Each structure stands twice: as structure tokens, then as C-alpha cells.
């Protein structure tokens with residue numbers, strides 16, 4: 001509850017504070033052959049809502065409601081041992097294989113063609129990762145030709161024979177996955193990876209110069225090679241790639257709630273550092289183009305918990321229950337704040353993928369043969385994707401601060417805004433990261449002309465560890481924030497401790 005002592009966060013914003021246009025690709029997600037993401041996630045033949053291809057209709061519907069723009073596929077760590085050709089052709093002829101990354105058996109029932117059928121139904125753009133762990137340039141070219149070449153060559157004719165005469169037209173291609181990580185099958189040094197990525201990219205561009213190619217960056221800002229890795233890889237691959245990837249997962253560790261609440265500070269730091277490194281290489285090479293960031297794995301993930309322990313020994317199950325984290329109200333606040341960070345870097349983050357989409361550290365959960373429900377994190381993603389429109393605006397904040405171990409101290413309030421000049425829609429996305437104090441919001445919006453308040457929603461729960469479950473799927477959801485009001489062009493209201501909010505305003509008719 002607010003007290004008369006609640007501190008104020010003052011926001012200064014102006015339509016001229018433009019960062020970049022909102023990019024739809026900020027709202028990407030990720031489907032990996034991991035746990036139940038594919039099997040009993042997006043695909044479950046015989047499920048009451050399944051279509052003729054076995055895709056769950058309830059998951060398709062929730063994916064569209066989530067507002068997902070693009071989906072990265074087929075991994076993740078999985079891709080570094082994957083033979084793409086195992087997943088094409090008649091299903092009965094496809095081999096089952098051990099997936100070393102997740103100690104599971106991959107039946108290959110779903111492969112590239114099925115994924116593309118699903119992507120069309122889900123209305124998402126595909127992003128495809130090639131295997132540069134156990135494989136190389138030749139296989140990267142093969143899968144590219146199979147996917148994108150018009151009929152008339154061996155691999156595209158094979159695609160046509162498999163029921164897809166038209167090219168799939170995949171534009172975004174990841175050159176491997178997390179090759180900086182010692183856990184990766186076929187892990188490489190920066191020099192080794194720079195070589196293979198450059199050669200793969202050069203060949204793929206010879207096949208199709210219009211592809212958008214993404215080199216692997218660091219799998220976290222905490223990697224010992226962070227920074228040096230990006231510099232080495234880009235120095236060699238600069239000419240041939242468009243983006244460099246960044247991956248980040250956050251969790252409350254050792255009961256350090258305050259540092260967890262400040263996670264977006266690390267994301268800001270991560271992005272700023274990769275931009276600085278890429279621009280340093282640009283200067284060194286006297287290059288004109290700028291390398292953009294593909295933040296193609298981000299989320300809250302409790303990696304240290306039992307949920308993330310893969311099977312072991314002789315146990316190689318198909319689609320085991322793995323990484324099925326249950327998200328709390330606080331997780332959703334941190335998650336919404338990560339989206340604020342991604343949006344405010346729209347000048348350099350050209351694409352992002354929430355990892356992952358269904359069942360595996362996911363906003364959508366399913367029960368085999370049963371229902372599907374929304375985790376707490378579903379809500380900030382869906383609302384941001386739906387309402388972020390026009391230009392992203394920088395928001396200057398004068399905020400109280402809170403102490404935390406990881407960063408020393410951090411601003412309690414955080415915010416970004418989007419402004420759609422044409423329709424007159426101004427939307428503010430706000431986080432109160434303070435665990436104890438309500439913040440009084442104060443934002444002078446006079447420079448936007450005559451506005452009216454359309455909606456103010458806040459995601460908050462008095463128990464920050466409250467979560468949504470199959471039986472109680474609506475425990476944590478955004479509620480109308482009736483304290484928010486617009487008076488004489490000034491927006492005021494209360495942002496409860498540990499909360500994420502969206503405030504929508506429109507030009508007064």
C-alpha cells in the first residue's frame with residue numbers, strides 16, 4: 001500500500017526523443033527440439049484441437065494471441081548435433097537419433113517442412129539455425145537449397161516431392177548456436193568459429209545474396225570470452241553477416257531478490273557492450289554498414305533447479321518433461337522489464353527471440369491430451385507486442401534507487417514509450433523494481449498535444465511468488481490500475497512495488 005512517503009519517479013518524454021521505429025521482429029520466440037516444446041507442445045496428433053497435420057489448435061491460437069512475429073528453429077543446443085535431412089521425407093522412413101544436448105531421443109516426426117507448415121498457420125516468420133557444431137559449410141548449403149531454391153535442382157526437387165513445390169523463402173539464418181559455450185557439441189574457439197562461420201556465410205550468400213545471416217555472439221555477458229569473442233568473430237566475418245547474436249537468462253539466485261529485479265540493467269550493459277565492440281570492429285575495418293544484434297535467446301530461467309536436469313545413463317526418452325519452469329508474478333515483472341530494455345535498444349537490436357514458446361521455459365503450457373494455459377510471462381509479452389507501435393521514444397527518468405549486490409544500486413523505476421504519430425497512440429511501459437516501495441508516477445505529456453487516457457493495466461500480486469497453474473491459470477494477470485489519471489497533460493498514479501504496467505493514451509478527438 002502507498003504511504004504519504006512514497007517516492008516519486010518523474011518521467012520526461014517528448015515526441016522528438018525518437019530512438020527507432022518499433023520493429024516487429026522484437027517479438028520473436030523460439031521452438032527447439034527440447035523436452036515438450038515440439039512434441040505435445042506445438043505438435044500432438046490425436047489431440048482434440050489438432051489439425052490434419054497434428055498441430056495443436058489451442059497452441060496456435062495462443063501463439064497468435066501472444067503476438068509472436070518470428071520463430072527461431074530447430075535449436076538451441078539441439079541443432080549442434082542435428083542432421084536436418086533426418087527430418088524430411090515420409091515420416092515412417094525417418095530415423096530416430098540420440099540428441100546429445102538434452103540426452104533425449106529425437107524421433108524426427110517434425111522437421112523443416114512440418115515446421116514451415118506450422119509457421120504459416122501461426123503467422124510467424126521463420127528463423128532457421130544451421131548446425132556448425134558437428135557439421136559445416138556443405139550441410140549449411142544443402143539445407144539452404146532444400147528450403148529456398150526454386151524447383152529444378154536435386155534438393156529443391158526433393159522438397160517438391162515431399163509436398164512443398166514452392167520455396168519456403170526463409171530469410172533469417174543463424175550460423176550455429178552458442179559456439180562459445182564449452183557445453184556445445186562441437187564447441188569452438190573464437191578463431192575456429194570465425195573461420196567456419198565466415199566460410200558458411202560466404203557460400204550461403206553465393207547461393208542467395210539476400211539472406212540475413214546471424215553470427216554467434218556470446219551465450220551470456222558472464223562468459224570469460226565475452227567481448228573478445230565478438231571482436232574476433234566480427235573481424236573475420238564482418239562483410240558476410242548482418243547480425244551477431246546475444247543470449248541472456250536471468251533468475252533469482254541465493255535469495256538475492258534485489259539483484260534479480262535489476263536484471264534489465266545487465267541486458268542494457270550486454271547490448272551496449274556488443275554495440276561498442278561491433279562498432280570498434282567497424283572502425284578498424286573502415287566498414288560502412290553497422291552490425292545489428294539478434295537477441296535470439298532471452299528469458300527468466302531457473303537453470304539450477306531440478307526441472308532443468310536432463311535425463312542420464314541409459315534413459316533417452318522422447319520429449320521428456322524438461323525446463324518446465326513455473327513463472328511467478330516477480331518473474332513476469334523482470335520479464336516485462338527485459339522487454340523494455342529490448343525496445344529501448346531498437347536502434348541496434350534488429351531481432352529478438354523469447355526462449356522458448358511452449359512448455360520449455362515458456363509463456364504457454366500444455367497438458368498432453370488436455371488444455372493449454374498462460375504463464376504469468378504471457379501477459380507482458382502479449383501486451384507489449386500488441387501495443388508497441390510507431391516510434392520507440394527514449395524516456396528520461398528521475399527515479400529513487402535501490403541497493404543490490406550485483407550492480408551496487410539501480411533505478412527503482414524503468415520505462416520506455418512508443419508513439420504512433422499517425423494514429424496519435426502513446427503507450428508507456430513501466431516497471432517498479434523496488435521490492436518494498438510504491439512509486440508515485442509523474443509524467444508531463446504536454447508535448448504530445450491533447451491526449452486522453454485509454455487504459456492503465458498493472459501486473460502485480462501481493463505475493464511476488466504467486467504463479468499461474470493448470471488449475472488456477474488466472475492467479476496473476478494484469479488488472480486495471482484505477483490510480484492512474486491524466487490531469488492537465490500530466491500523468492499521475494501509483495506503481496506498486498514489484499510491478500509492471502502499461503498505460504495507453506490516445507489523441508483526443
Ligand code: AHR
Nearest residue numbers: 032076077078177178355
Ligand atoms: O533455451 C534453452 C537452451 O539455452 C538452448 O538450447 C541453448 O542455446 C541455451 O543455452
